[in-house]
Amino acid sequence: MKLLERIFRYQLRASLGVLALGAVLFYVSVNHLVDQEVNRDLVRSQAKVSWQLRHLGVLPVYILQLGDSLQIEPVEYAGRIRAVERNMLNKSTNEYQPWRQLIFYEQVEGQMYQVTISKLLSQRQELMKAVVMTVTFIVALLLISLLVMNSRLSRRLWKPFYKTLHALDSYALEKHEVLTFPKQQIIEFQQLNQSVTQFTDRLAATYQNLKEFTENASHEIQTPLAVILSKIEGLFQDESLKESQLVALSEISEAANRLAKLNQALLLLTKIENRQFLAGTEPINLVPVINRKLRDLEDLIEQREITVKTEIEPTGPVMHPALAEVLVNNLLTNAIRYNVACGTIDITLAPGRLVVRNTGTPINIDPELLFERFRKEGTHSASLGLGLALAKTICQVNGQTLTYKTDGPWHTLTVDW
Incomplete structure (x- = not known):
């Protein structure tokens, strides 16, 4: 969820709650004020009726307000003054409506009377509801207007931030880009853009230094390795060497060749991780790549009497294209190297998937761990432990997934895109 959407939802929830x-x-306060006003009216009416009874000496003829009712009944004893609410029939509308009554007692010429003053509440309650609904509607309209205005204002204010975010998403380190942004009026966004520009500048410089170091290191290592291999080849031509010396030279030659392969593999792995290979623009047909690699590995396949089945x-x-060559070569080499004598390799190529399936000895570790560098199952002297790591890295930088599963004697490597 985007920040602006989350802020808007929080504001909407808070506004609805408020x-x-x-x-x-507001309803409780208005209702309290109406109750107080009704009680004051009842007290004023009580004072007027009591004055008429005491000073005129006759039953009052005072006309109360519209909607009020006055009842006077003779009683033997006086009771306590009390206020009650009850539903009574309104003769004008012939409906039961809420009334509030004030009951008190007055004595006229030796006779005690119970006086009941009733006030109709329905009109006041309807007026109160109308006032509350009107005010609530106005406040709700004001809140909605503020939310809409705040949402539009927020989008406008955060627009530079999302431009910066989009620029970071599309940033390509291998292009040696340094992100620059137009000047912003908002100080915080201006500081953010300056920090991003400085960061990408340092990042591009560091990347270039790393690239140059990797290339230089590889070149410097290759030169002495070539000299060593050349000297070893020359020593093999010396007929005066003893058998033990030839064995030692053979081991040195094997180690030097292994070091040369390791250097090339690590250099290639570093270049792939640094995205020094330009991304392809069109799908590449893997059929000729697979057929070409099978021809290159034909001698090794025949030597181990492996049966190859293809459905491509x-x-x-x-x-x-170069990464496709490396990927296919590593998958097929792995299937051959870790296969059993007279084993089988099944290669399936379909839209969106490449599957290389081979027989082999069961493994005792999680197959996914074999994607780690220098991790291998068993002791294969010819293996550097980088083949699957290299294939995994190629798939990752190209947005593909590489999985390794085992099922009894079958080992399955699957590339999905």
Whole structure:
């Protein structure tokens, strides 16, 4: 959820809560004021009726306000003054409506009378409801207007932030870009853009230094390795060497060749992780790549008497052709190297998926751990432990997924895109 949407929802919930609470409090306060006004009217009416009874000596003929009722009944004893509310029949409307009554007692010429003054509440309650609803509607309209205005204002104010965010999302380090932004009137966004510009500047410089270091280190390592291999090859031509010395030279040569392969693999892995390979623009057909790699590995396949079955269609993902070559080569080499004698390799290529399935010895670790660098199952001297790590990295930088599953003697590597 975006920040502006979350802020708007919080504001909407808070506004609805405040509106509901305010409406309730306003209703309670208005109702209290109406009750007080009704009670004051009843007390004023009581004073007027009592004055007439005491000073005129006859039953009052005072006409109360419209909607009021006056009842005087003779009683033997005086009671306490009390106010009650009850529903009574309104003769003018022939309906039962709420009334508030004030009951008190007065003595006229030795006779005690019970005086009941009744006031109709329905008109006041309707007026009170109308006032509360009107005020609530006005407040709700005001809150909605403020929310809409605040939402539009927030979008306008946060627009530079989302531009900066979009620029960061589309930032490509391998292009050596330094992000620059137009000057902003909002100080905080201006400071943010300046920090992003400085950060990408340092990042581009660091990336360039790392790239140059990797290339230089690889070049400097390759030169002495080539010299070592050349000297070893020359020593092999010396017929005066003893058998033990030849064995030692053979081990040195194997180690040097292994170091050269390791250097090339690590350099390639670093280049892929640094995205030094340009992304492809069109899907690449993996069928000729697979057929070409199978021909290159034909001698090794025949030597181990491995049966290869293919079911491939002309399809493939969007990626750099060189990376496609490396990916297919590593998957097939892994299937051959870790296969059993007289084993089987099944290769399936369909839209959105490449599956390389081979027989092999069961493994005792989680297959996903084999994607780690220098992690391998068993002791294969020819293996560097980087093949699957390299394939995993290629898939990650190209937006594909590589999974490894085992089912008894079958090992399955699947590339999905």
